[in-house]
Amino acid sequence: MASLLEIDGLKTHFFTSAGIVKAVDGVSYTVDEGETVAVVGESGCGKSVTAMSILRLIPWPPGKITDGEIRFAGTNLISLSEEEMRNIRGKDISMIFQEPMTSLNPVLTIGMQLTETMLAHTTISEEDAHKRAVELLGMVGISEPDRRLAQYPHHLSGGMRQRVMIAMALSCEPKLIIADEPTTALDVTIQAQILELMKNLTRDLGVAMIVITHNLGVVARYADRVNVMYAGKIIESGTAADIYYRPHHPYTLALLKSVPRMDQQRQAKLDPVEGQPPDLTMLDEGCAFRPRCRFATEECAKSFPSLDDVADGHATACFHKDQVAATMKEAS
Amino acid sequence: MTPPNEAVARDDAQYRGKPTDEVLIDVKNLKMHFPVTEGVFIQSVIAHVKAVDGIDFKIMKGETLGLVGESGCGKTTTGRCILKLEDPTGGEIIYRGEDLMKFDAKDMIDIRKKIQVIFQDPFSSLNPRMKIGEIIGEPMRVHGIITDEEERNKRVVELLTTCGLKANFADRYPHEMSGGQRQRVGIARALAMNPEFIICDEAVSALDVSIQAQVVNLLEDLREQYGLTYLFISHDLSVVRHISHRVAVMYLGHIVELAGCDELFDDTLHPYTQALLEAVPIPDPDLENGRAHKIIKGEIPSPMNPPSGCVFHPRCPKAVDSCKKEFPEFREVKPGHWVACTEV
Numbered sequence A: 001m002a003s004l005l006e007i008d009g010l011k012t013h014f015f016t017s018a019g020i021v022k023a024v025d026g027v028s029y030t031v032d033e034g035e036t037v038a039v040v041g042e043s044g045c046g047k048s049v050t051a052m053s054i055l056r057l058i059p060w061p062p063g064k065i066t067d068g069e070i071r072f073a074g075t076n077l078i079s080l081s082e083e084e085m086r087n088i089r090g091k092d093i094s095m096i097f098q099e100p101m102t103s104l105n106p107v108l109t110i111g112m113q114l115t116e117t118m119l120a121h122t123t124i125s126e127e128d129a130h131k132r133a134v135e136l137l138g139m140v141g142i143s144e145p146d147r148r149l150a151q152y153p154h155h156l157s158g159g160m161r162q163r164v165m166i167a168m169a170l171s172c173e174p175k176l177i178i179a180d181e182p183t184t185a186l187d188v189t190i191q192a193q194i195l196e197l198m199k200n201l202t203r204d205l206g207v208a209m210i211v212i213t214h215n216l217g218v219v220a221r222y223a224d225r226v227n228v229m230y231a232g233k234i235i236e237s238g239t240a241a242d243i244y245y246r247p248h249h250p251y252t253l254a255l256l257k258s259v260p261r262m263d264q265q266r267q268a269k270l271d272p273v274e275g276q277p278p279d280l281t282m283l284d285e286g287c288a289f290r291p292r293c294r295f296a297t298e299e300c301a302k303s304f305p306s307l308d309d310v311a312d313g314h315a316t317a318c319f320h321k322d323q324v325a326a327t328m329k330e331a332s
Numbered sequence B: 001m002t003p004p005n006e007a008v009a010r011d012d013a014q015y016r017g018k019p020t021d022e023v024l025i026d027v028k029n030l031k032m033h034f035p036v037t038e039g040v041f042i043q044s045v046i047a048h049v050k051a052v053d054g055i056d057f058k059i060m061k062g063e064t065l066g067l068v069g070e071s072g073c074g075k076t077t078t079g080r081c082i083l084k085l086e087d088p089t090g091g092e093i094i095y096r097g098e099d100l101m102k103f104d105a106k107d108m109i110d111i112r113k114k115i116q117v118i119f120q121d122p123f124s125s126l127n128p129r130m131k132i133g134e135i136i137g138e139p140m141r142v143h144g145i146i147t148d149e150e151e152r153n154k155r156v157v158e159l160l161t162t163c164g165l166k167a168n169f170a171d172r173y174p175h176e177m178s179g180g181q182r183q184r185v186g187i188a189r190a191l192a193m194n195p196e197f198i199i200c201d202e203a204v205s206a207l208d209v210s211i212q213a214q215v216v217n218l219l220e221d222l223r224e225q226y227g228l229t230y231l232f233i234s235h236d237l238s239v240v241r242h243i244s245h246r247v248a249v250m251y252l253g254h255i256v257e258l259a260g261c262d263e264l265f266d267d268t269l270h271p272y273t274q275a276l277l278e279a280v281p282i283p284d285p286d287l288e289n290g291r292a293h294k295i296i297k298g299e300i301p302s303p304m305n306p307p308s309g310c311v312f313h314p315r316c317p318k319a320v321d322s323c324k325k326e327f328p329e330f331r332e333v334k335p336g337h338w339v340a341c342t343e344v
Helices: A047-054 A082-088 A110-121 A126-139 A145-149 A158-170 A188-205 A216-222 A240-245 A250-258 A321-331 B012-016 B075-082 B105-114 B132-142 B149-162 B167-171 B179-191 B209-226 B237-243 B261-266 B271-279 B285-290
Strands: A003-016 A019-032 A036-040 A063-072 A093-096 A176-180 A208-213 A225-230 A233-239 A308-311 A314-316 B023-038 B044-060 B064-068 B090-095 B115-118 B197-201 B229-234 B246-251 B254-260 B331-334 B337-339
Touching: A003 A047, A003 A208, A019 A036, A019 A047, A019 A063, A019 A208, A019 A233, A036 A047, A036 A216, A047 A063, A047 A176, A047 A208, A093 A158, A110 A126, A110 A145, A110 A158, A126 A145, A126 A158, A158 A176, A158 A188, A188 A208, A188 A216, A188 B271, A208 A216, A216 A240, A216 B285, A225 A240, A225 A250, A233 A240, A233 A250, A240 B285, A250 A321, A250 B209, A308 A321, B023 B075, B044 B075, B044 B229, B044 B254, B064 B075, B064 B237, B075 B197, B075 B229, B105 B115, B115 B179, B132 B149, B132 B167, B132 B179, B149 B167, B149 B179, B179 B209, B209 B229, B209 B237, B229 B237, B246 B261, B246 B271, B254 B261, B254 B271
Parallel strands: A036 A208, A036 A225, A093 A176, A176 A208, B064 B229, B064 B246, B115 B197, B197 B229
Antiparallel strands: A003 A019, A003 A063, A225 A233, A233 A314, A308 A314, B023 B044, B023 B090, B246 B254, B254 B337, B331 B337
């Protein structure tokens, strides 16, 4: 299958008074048509900034894409004019944000917000846009769609608003949806409903999706492929099975071991990743994870390990990957 | 109705140490109804939000009781009622034999030395204009526990070390610290009073997973070290399962199930608890793809206008006609396993 999106050596830096924050520092990954790719990592690892860079939504100052290419269906998005970029946002690539409470305009009706994108991007008539809006709301499981179109966001619950966001994202039949923590603000029973809905819709409509999340459970349910990020770099990528069953990076391994699991016997103690996440203004040329890593050696301080294949489609950026894999095998 | 008694999960002793048989706090038929008013000058009460609507539970000394539920179920209000940060509408809160409901604001000052709280948001629960040392020292100064400043600073350093922070953090401001470090400050501040009971209200929910595990371990170590008792309020079932001796599940102001931790997760009886467990995604792709995912439909109703009878009946897959009429009795179906459902 052809790659729909290719990110190649992307660097997005923020020039602040405290120094240059290398939020995204040489990230490359691809998304194939109809595929769901997850980007996992903790706060500040650069997962959201990568997504915002794809849509060129990085505010300057202080942020700037300093290097790299983002090719979407053959076009390098970075070389496009603002005008051309606007034609892509919401049409070919749409976005679902985390906060359903703040990402809808409180003074516009649901109907106006839903039809706005369609009217801006296509030649559809207002009447047809309205019809399509009703259809979309029905598709995302909102009852009485006709009545809902006249309502304002504050009339709806959090789960409902997220359904509206999904309907908006789907309205112009995009090829790619970027979902940034789509269910983090929702309760678990509602989260389960939304995840199921998104999974079915993307499958039925053949839309590719990038899911950005910190929730390893969500990734397991969802993703075909997974990229794990730490301090602005992808440190491991592979299929969901590669990441969960055969991790080769110490951070991936530590992340998996630090969450209490519902399906296993309770442990006496959790196994946390010691130390604090790094300060992105203070990074040196070595591996950013080494202060927290129990495999770290002198070699790790000298240079950043390259992202090398350990198997077909599975790559890891660690000098000690074989040792990590052996530890995982022993543990299971 | 007799309140739930002291049943401890079968192999808890092996994992979390054994709580004592001494009842520390006994909450009986606790109710907190917030009035909803209308009008600007002449305000009239038009309805009540029944945030907590008659709940019963006991916590033993040295025990961690997990309290889980989704937003708006009343779990946070329950914690605030125990501290009398709200003025409960009815019920009893028996703490060491005395009913806190009869205490006035002045009496509560003494009680709040013994009962402390750790809040969810480490960003808004610390005063940004105070140094960490002042934040941790303040309760000791206010309650007149250590009046000498030098003594107090020594104690602050001791508390910082206990919570895994360096002594020089005392001179820093909250904005210089990460979320995990701030939450440790919140814990150090709670410990400053030598409390015996700590209400942890979503204490680890705002933290990243790698940091969350550190703080959970710290809370467990402190419980062992100081014989603390916790009410651990959270929406995260996997963390609650890890840390608790017993777990209570709340839905729309009611406790619907209460049992020893392993018992609750192994032999889940209430349809709502079952739905909750079903909804939690497990970090294992094969397992996730193999699961049936029975997803419950509908939204959580408003506590201002809760459904009649059993509040869960509109979403319940097992609901029968009688569920619409009467809230089911909270009964003990197995030793120590309490359920509010007629269909169990």
